[in-house]
Amino acid sequence: MNMSRWVVALACVSFSAALARAYDLTKIQRKIAHEPAYVSKPKYCLLVFGPEAEPRVWLVLDGDALYVDRNGNGDLTEGGERISAKRSDDANAEGGNLLFEAGDVSAGELTHKNLLVSVGKLDYVAERDEQLKEYLTAHPQARGCSVRIDVEMPDWKGAGIGGRIQQQVSVGDVCGLLEFADRPEGAPIIHFGGPWQVTLYGPQRLTAGRTGELVLGVGTPGLGAGTTAFIGYEGVIPEKVYPTVEVTYASARRGDSPVKEQYELKERC
Numbered sequence: 001m002n003m004s005r006w007v008v009a010l011a012c013v014s015f016s017a018a019l020a021r022a023y024d025l026t027k028i029q030r031k032i033a034h035e036p037a038y039v040s041k042p043k044y045c046l047l048v049f050g051p052e053a054e055p056r057v058w059l060v061l062d063g064d065a066l067y068v069d070r071n072g073n074g075d076l077t078e079g080g081e082r083i084s085a086k087r088s089d090d091a092n093a094e095g096g097n098l099l100f101e102a103g104d105v106s107a108g109e110l111t112h113k114n115l116l117v118s119v120g121k122l123d124y125v126a127e128r129d130e131q132l133k134e135y136l137t138a139h140p141q142a143r144g145c146s147v148r149i150d151v152e153m154p155d156w157k158g159a160g161i162g163g164r165i166q167q168q169v170s171v172g173d174v175c176g177l178l179e180f181a182d183r184p185e186g187a188p189i190i191h192f193g194g195p196w197q198v199t200l201y202g203p204q205r206l207t208a209g210r211t212g213e214l215v216l217g218v219g220t221p222g223l224g225a226g227t228t229a230f231i232g233y234e235g236v237i238p239e240k241v242y243p244t245v246e247v248t249y250a251s252a253r254r255g256d257s258p259v260k261e262q263y264e265l266k267e268r269c
Contacts, residue, residue, distance in 0.1 A: 022194065022195050023053045023191070023195075025191065025222065025223040028046070028053065028056065030189075031074075031184060031185075032058055032069075032076060033074035034075040034076060034077045035060070035067075036067065036076055036082070038060075038062045039065075040062055040063035042060050043060065043061040043062075043180035043181065044060055044061075044182070044183065044187040045145070045178075045180045045189075046058055046059070046187045046188070047059060047105075047149075047189075047190050047192060048189060048190070048192070049107050049112065049151070049192050050107065050194065051194060051195065053194065054108075055071075055072025055105075055107050055108070056074075057069050057072050058076060059147070059180070064087070065082055066082075066085065066100040068081055068100075068102045068105075068115065070106060070115075071106050072107065083100045084100075085119075097119070099116065099117075100116070100119075102117060105149065107152075110154075111152060112151050112152055112164070112192070112193070113152075113161045113162070114148075114149060114150045114161055115148070115149045116148045116149070117148075118146045119145050119146075120143060120146075121143065122142060122143065122171070142179070144171040145226075146169060147168070147178075148169075148170075149166075149192055151164055151166075151167050151192045152164050153165050157235060157236075158232060158234070158235050158236050159232055167192050167193070167219065167220070167229045167230065168229065169190050169222070169226065172202065172225065173201070173226050173228040174201070174203055174204070175225040175228075177225060177226050179225070179226070188224030188227050189227060190227050191220045191221070191222045192220065194229075195220060196220055197218070197219070197221065198216055198217070199217060200215070200216055200217075201216055201230070214263070214265070216265075217231075218231050218233065243265055244262055244263065244264050244265070245263050245265060246261070247261050249261070
């Protein structure tokens with residue numbers, strides 16, 4: 001799917017069910033009951049689902065393999081939980097572009113489908129982001145991570161498999177890059193099927209008196225940089241919802257009052 005379909009210019013949405021109280025992800029103990037013998041240095045990420053952040057599904061990247069605790073029981077040694085990568089044509093032995101097609105994740109009576117995890121180079125993103133370009137200069141081995149899944153959410157219908165809601169974490173968000181951690185205790189937490197909120201889609205820079213773009217998204221924040229799980233808006237966000245954004249600009253001269261501007265956002269990209 002074209003990534004532009006994940007972006008929606010929204011600043012306020014009145015969805016009482018989806019905009020519920022967020023679960024405190026800092027209370028989650030990031031521990032794995034059973035792990036396999038890895039062949040390389042493992043990298044960890046934790047997925048949680050639903051309003052109460054259950055089940056909790058571990059992802060562990062082991063070179064060109066990915067372990068997925070698809071039943072959420074904390075045991076990564078069970079059969080069917082090791083997935084081999086599909087490599088793109090330009091991938092190389094030092095870590096090129098990898099795609100893991102993980103399939104279904106069970107959550108009690110719910111089944112989330114089409115879990116896709118990709119790990120790849122960041123050159124194409126760095127071309128338009130000076131801060132990222134500097135980061136890659138200092139960390140040349142850094143790789144971008146993306147996690148996507150069709151989430152079963154009762155009473156909601158989206159464009160995913162069987163009317164599921166499509167959610168995706170793609171490379172990064174306004175807080176930085178998504179990077180899997182060296183230890184479970186420091187793993188980023190991605191929250192799928194949780195309460196939604198409106199947030200910046202990525203780093204933004206607006207200057208008074210100049211034309212610029214403000215791109216926001218609707219999704220669920222996670223724990224750690226790059227963990228916001230944005231929703232695929234088609235079929236979910238009403239087409240004629242036109243929010244208003246108020247932006248406060250710092251004054252150009254000391255002592256002057258800040259400049260406030262209001263914008264009605266009618267475009268989706």
